[in-house]
Amino acid sequence: MNASLSHPTAAGGLDLAAIWAQSDAVSHGVALVLLLMSVASWAIILSKAWSVWRLRQNAPAAIESFWNASHVAAGLEQLAGLRPFYDMVAQGQGAIRHLEAHQREGGHLDAHLPASELVTRALRNSIGRTAARLEGGLTWLASVGSTAPFVGLFGTVWGIYHALARIGATGQASLDKVAGPVGEALIMTAAGLFVAIPAVLAYNAFSRSLRLITADMEAFAHDLHAYFTTGQPLPNAQSGGKLRPVHVAVAAGGGA
Secondary structure, eight states: OOOOOOOHHHHOOOSSHHHHHHOOOHHHHHHHHHHHHHHHHHHHHHHHHHHHHHHHHHHHHHHHHHTTSSSHHHHHHTTTTTTTHHHHHHHHHHHHHHHHHHHHHOOOOOGGGGGGHHHHHHHHHHHHHHHHHHHHTTHHHHHHHHHHHHHHHHHHHHHHHHHHHHHHHHOOOOOHHHHHHHHHHHHEEEEEEHHHHHHHHHHHHHHHHHHHHHHHHHHHHHHHHHHHSSSSSOOOOTTTTTTOOOOOOHHTTTOO
């Protein structure tokens, strides 16, 4: 068999090194943009996948341990590695302490607000900040998923234009002269799809996971609200109804 037919990369220059050497500055720029998009996307995907997996795996047991603790400080130790839930307890506890401090001082507007309202505001703020933190990077993934195919398509169009201009200058339009440059240009489209598809899949997966985490936080916030305002944790599905009652004074005062 002819060597040129058995080794098309040698004959047509379709290996990556040859493609890079034959491309111009615009094609190099497009390739570098796609590379940066891919590296940044995979860094976000791996980092967020670890965070979401850890939360989904450890949250149920840690929350149950929190409700079975004898007091808030011991419960917080169970949530030490789960920042969203730890912050919610700390914020709710801080709201109660804030209210008690202003009631002792007197004359402050917060002293006239019900504990329920202060705790609700603190928990909502905690959920909002946590949701914003967990959603970090999703905008980038959505942007890469929607723009990378067009960046690759631009590289393809430019590559085909560059190939046709070269063919026009040389006057050689045979198949062996056209197939190589056009094939090189189409690689840009494939590169754009290679960058975009993982970003889109990861965005959809993380969006669903974050909705589930937010739902868990809202359920936990409901139980915390009842605990900080009544002193009795509500039996719920997460704890299996084995909650130990804790006095509000322990939750709000220095004994926590």
